[in-house]
Amino acid sequence: MGPIWEHILPEYITYWHAVGIPKFVRIFWYFIIFELTRYICIDFVIAGLFKMTEKRRAAKWQLARAKLFAENPLVSIIIPGKNEGPHLFKLTKSLAEQSYKNFELIIVDDGSNDGTPIIGKNFQRLGLIHTFLRNEMRGGKASAANLALRFCKGKIVVHLDADCSFDFDAIENIIIPFYMDNKIGAVGGNVKVRNYKDSLCSKLQAIEYLKTVSIGRIVTSTLGIYKIISGAFGAFRMDVIDRVGGWDIGPGLDGDITVKIRKSGFKTVFSPTAICLTNAPAKFKILTKQRLRWDKSIIRFRVRKHKDVYFPNQGFSWSNFFALFENVFYNVILDFTWWIYIIDMTLNYSSNLNNIILMNLTLYFCVGFVQMSSIYIFSERRKEELYLWKYLPFMSVYTGLYLRLVRTRAYIDEWFFKKSYDDPWNPLKSSTQAKINGF
Amino acid sequence: MQVRNILSNLKPEIKTIGDLSVVFVKDLTYTQKLYEYKFDAIVLEEPSQLSLLRKDNQLYLFPTFIKSNIQSTSDGVYFEDNPYLILNKVNKLKQAISQYQKLELPDDPQEQIIVKLLRYLISRSSTLLPNPTRKSNIGYSYALLEEMSIESNKLYLIKGMNNYVKQNYFNSKIIDKVNLCYTCEGSYLNFYESCTKCNSVDLKSEDLIHHFRCAYIGPESDYMKNDLLECPKCNHVLKHIGIDYDKPSEIHTCKSCNNASQETKMKAKCIDCSKENELDQLSTHAIYEYVPTEKGRQKSLEEKVSNQLPTIHFDNNDAVSIPLGAYELIKKHEIHKKASYTNNILELRLNVSKVVLDKLSIELQKSLLEELCSIVKPYLKAHDLITINLNATIQVLLIDYNLELSDAIADTIEYNLDKMIRDNGWTDQKSIYCEMEKLA
Numbered sequence: 071m072g073p074i075w076e077h078i079l080p081e082y083i084t085y086w087h088a089v090g091i092p093k094f095v096r097i098f099w100y101f102i103i104f105e106l107t108r109y110i111c112i113d114f115v116i117a118g119l120f121k122m123t124e125k126r127r128a129a130k131w132q133l134a135r136a137k138l139f140a141e142n143p144l145v146s147i148i149i150p151g152k153n154e155g156p157h158l159f160k161l162t163k164s165l166a167e168q169s170y171k172n173f174e175l176i177i178v179d180d181g182s183n184d185g186t187p188i189i190g191k192n193f194q195r196l197g198l199i200h201t202f203l204r205n206e207m208r209g210g211k212a213s214a215a216n217l218a219l220r221f222c223k224g225k226i227v228v229h230l231d232a233d234c235s236f237d238f239d240a241i242e243n244i245i246i247p248f249y250m251d252n253k254i255g256a257v258g259g260n261v262k263v264r265n266y267k268d269s270l271c272s273k274l275q276a277i278e279y280l281k282t283v284s285i286g287r288i289v290t291s292t293l294g295i296y297k298i299i300s301g302a303f304g305a306f307r308m309d310v311i312d313r314v315g316g317w318d319i320g321p322g323l324d325g326d327i328t329v330k331i332r333k334s335g336f337k338t339v340f341s342p343t344a345i346c347l348t349n350a351p352a353k354f355k356i357l358t359k360q361r362l363r364w365d366k367s368i369i370r371f372r373v374r375k376h377k378d379v380y381f382p383n384q385g386f387s388w389s390n391f392f393a394l395f396e397n398v399f400y401n402v403i404l405d406f407t408w409w410i411y412i413i414d415m416t417l418n419y420s421s422n423l424n425n426i427i428l429m430n431l432t433l434y435f436c437v438g439f440v441q442m443s444s445i446y447i448f449s450e451r452r453k454e455e456l457y458l459w460k461y462l463p464f465m466s467v468y469t470g471l472y473l474r475l476v477r478t479r480a481y482i483d484e485w486f487f488k489k490s491y492d493d494p495w496n497p498l499k500s501s502t503q504a505k506i507n508g509f
Numbered sequence: 510m511q512v513r514n515i516l517s518n519l520k521p522e523i524k525t526i527g528d529l530s531v532v533f534v535k536d537l538t539y540t541q542k543l544y545e546y547k548f549d550a551i552v553l554e555e556p557s558q559l560s561l562l563r564k565d566n567q568l569y570l571f572p573t574f575i576k577s578n579i580q581s582t583s584d585g586v587y588f589e590d591n592p593y594l595i596l597n598k599v600n601k602l603k604q605a606i607s608q609y610q611k612l613e614l615p616d617d618p619q620e621q622i623i624v625k626l627l628r629y630l631i632s633r634s635s636t637l638l639p640n641p642t643r644k645s646n647i648g649y650s651y652a653l654l655e656e657m658s659i660e661s662n663k664l665y666l667i668k669g670m671n672n673y674v675k676q677n678y679f680n681s682k683i684i685d686k687v688n689l690c691y692t693c694e695g696s697y698l699n700f701y702e703s704c705t706k707c708n709s710v711d712l713k714s715e716d717l718i719h720h721f722r723c724a725y726i727g728p729e730s731d732y733m734k735n736d737l738l739e740c741p742k743c744n745h746v747l748k749h750i751g752i753d754y755d756k757p758s759e760i761h762t763c764k765s766c767n768n769a770s771q772e773t774k775m776k777a778k779c780i781d782c783s784k785e786n787e788l789d790q791l792s793t794h795a796i797y798e799y800v801p802t803e804k805g806r807q808k809s810l811e812e813k814v815s816n817q818l819p820t821i822h823f824d825n826n827d828a829v830s831i832p833l834g835a836y837e838l839i840k841k842h843e844i845h846k847k848a849s850y851t852n853n854i855l856e857l858r859l860n861v862s863k864v865v866l867d868k869l870s871i872e873l874q875k876s877l878l879e880e881l882c883s884i885v886k887p888y889l890k891a892h893d894l895i896t897i898n899l900n901a902t903i904q905v906l907l908i909d910y911n912l913e914l915s916d917a918i919a920d921t922i923e924y925n926l927d928k929m930i931r932d933n934g935w936t937d938q939k940s941i942y943c944e945m946e947k948l949a
Contacts, residue, residue: 203771205757212724220727315742319724503721
């Protein structure tokens with residue numbers, strides 16, 4: 071028998087048996103106050119409400135669908151990007167299968183230095199894409215998307231990433247919500263991980279996406295505080311996006327434009343049935359870079375650029391306040407609170423750290439399974455996603471430690487050093503100007 | 510009396526210059542007269558008469574001079590005040606052409622031209638050079654070749670020359686490439702940019718400006734405000750290219766239909782026939798300089814080239830494509846000996862729809878008919894004959910067929926040719942009309 075069964079486990083059980091509830095709450099205050107309430111209680115309440123209203127929503131959805139097909143508006147699908155040529159064929163094949171057919175496809179090549187211009191022009195000639203635009207000099211994703219906007223003829227604009235593929239009804243399902251409420255200015259699609267079998271890294275992201283994107287966004291959308299329309303799959307009303315002046319420079323431009331739309335008085339909602347599959351980074355090194363970029367944008371946009379939503383002013387709205395506050399609170403404030411919790415435990419319970427760490431892992435592990443159960447209820451890909459259940463034990467370390475460390479580093483880098491302006495994701499010329507002008 | 514005076518004025522005049530006798534010709538219509546004289550060189554009063562001279566099988570090689578200093582295929586200019594200048598050149602040419610004096614030309618007209626051309630070029634140590642000229646519909650002419658030939662279609666002549674290159678009588682060196690009108694094969698084209706949507710030429714082209722600060726991107730006119738560039742999105746004045754903004758591409762706005770595009774449709778309007786060609790419709794032809802080879806030199810020295818029909822191709826098991834004249838001759842002969850066959854002799858006529866032919870230039874019509882012939886051949890027996898008549902009809906002589914089999918073949922051919930033409934997008938209507946006639 072190993073030391074676990076001989077010593078650690080019996081000691082662990084005896085310790086927690088003797089601890090009692092008040093001390094348990096004292097030790098796991100962080101988990102109980104923040105994690106359990108937000109990710110279990112609120113999620114399950116909303117999930118319950120969501121299920122209860124299913125019939126009413128379905129009827130409303132059918133009515134909106136009928137209106138959509140009666141009007142059959144032109145939808146402009148825009149795909150800005152650099153060196154995306156190799157993805158274009160698969161993308162056009164995926165779009166050709168769509169149940170909604172009245173769309174134009176606009177590709178913007180943002181200064182590619184590979185074969186993208188040749189591929190794009192050929193595809194245009196072959197009629198696989200309607201408009202191929204090219205900027206000889208790279209200007210960044212925002213300027214490329216804004217260029218595409220100029221050529222859009224549709225009533226609705228759908229922004230996609232070139233490496234994505236879509237369920238056959240994804241386009242239909244992302245534009246139906248516009249026919250449910252004319253105050254809806256933008257709709258976010260449900261992004262899932264396509265390459266979840268590639269590596270442990272992509273498997274863990276697949277679980278994370280299911281939790282934060284699929285379920286997390288149903289919850290925020292139901293609460294009216296949905297604040298990020300994914301750049302990989304999002305739909306916008308043309309008049310609304312025109313009114314907010316299109317995209318501003320990133321990184322994090324998808325979250326930024328969602329806030330701009332909300333601030334201009336329109337609703338943003340999530341469409342869980344508009345399914346888009348994307349490739350997640352298969353290596354932790356690449357994932358770290360991606361997450362550093364995403365997390366820096368929370369400070370840059372949600373804390374700095376849109377700080378006006380936190381103050382009572384002319385355009386103040388509680389829903390916008392809560393949308394951004396929820397985001398900043400659960401990401402930034404709780405991240406630093408977690409470090410306070412770690413210091414608290416290290417100073418006050420140093421002799422029992424083994425048991426505390428083990429119990430934390432146990433709690434997060436249990437919560438993970440409970441969350442997956444709610445995902446299982448909602449998901450349309452239950453069978454495929456069952457494959458991921460066996461990797462749930464790793465999620466405690468992935469979200470509880472790895473992602474926290476990355477977030478902390480990103481927040482410090484951005485808060486003190488404004489490192490997002492040095493990110494090569496954007497061209498230096500744009501970042502320099504954005505930094506000078508405080509964008 | 511008057512007529513006699515005119516004729517006497519046109520009569521060739523012989524002069525002796527040094528040890529050479531030179532004939533001065535006013536009008537080559539009376540070339541027969543020249544055969545009566547013995548001379549070493551010819552001086553033409555009219556340079557335009559060079560064409561008649563080159564066509565003449567006895568005179569084409571003679572050292573020929575003209576009196577005016579214009580570009581021509583003559584051997585030089587004859588100056589009346591200094592006639593002795595030509596002596597040296599005439600003596601050299603006399604020596605060069607002496608090797609051909611006793612050699613007869615072949616009977617076949619096409620063979621004649623190539624042999625004459627080779628002899629002329631070799632005797633002058635010259636090459637066949639294309640001359641750029643506005644007078645030619647393709648922009649170039651091969652003056653010497655055109656003078657020797659009765660064919661006036663320049664592309665046809667070039668095609669013929671390229672065949673001789675394949676037969677190693679000439680080496681070719683590319684000089685230029687010409688783009689020709691799809692309909693009339695003219696080279697006088699006006700290239701212009703037009704709207705991708707409505708084809709209008711009324712386009713406004715502007716630079717796109719990308720403002721770094723706010724990522725706005727739009728045409729320069731969006732930014733123009735009181736002679737300054739001001740961003741319409743963030744109202745910031747753009748001062749410094751490369752620092753505040755750049756110009757990543759262009760945008761073309763059509764003033765007719767308001768369509769904005771980064772691309773324009775390039776078109777080429779033919780000035781001669783007004784056809785608006787898409788660029789990929791233009792037919793591109795290489796223009797070469799032709800240099801006689803050693804094999805060409807040997808060909809020029811051949812005693813007499815056998816009289817073959819060069820257009821007859823005997824493929825292994827296919828029916829035979831032959832010129833129309835030969836076809837009609839053989840047809841009569843086959844009808845005459847009908848008794849030796851157990852079945853019928855039939856003629857199948859395949860007419861290509863006028864709708865299709867009208868879309869094609871003469872050159873392309875020829876290519877299409879030749880291609881159709883090559884598709885028809887595998888359906889025929891080895892002794893069947895096929896030709897193309899002057900009305901662009903493919904005639905097939907089916908020898909020794911029963912009616913059932915000939916009908917089946919006709920149906921299959923008609924279906925396949927029609928499908929081929931429709932699949933190529935030339936028409937969506939019936940494109941081939943088939944007629945069958947029982948000859949014997």
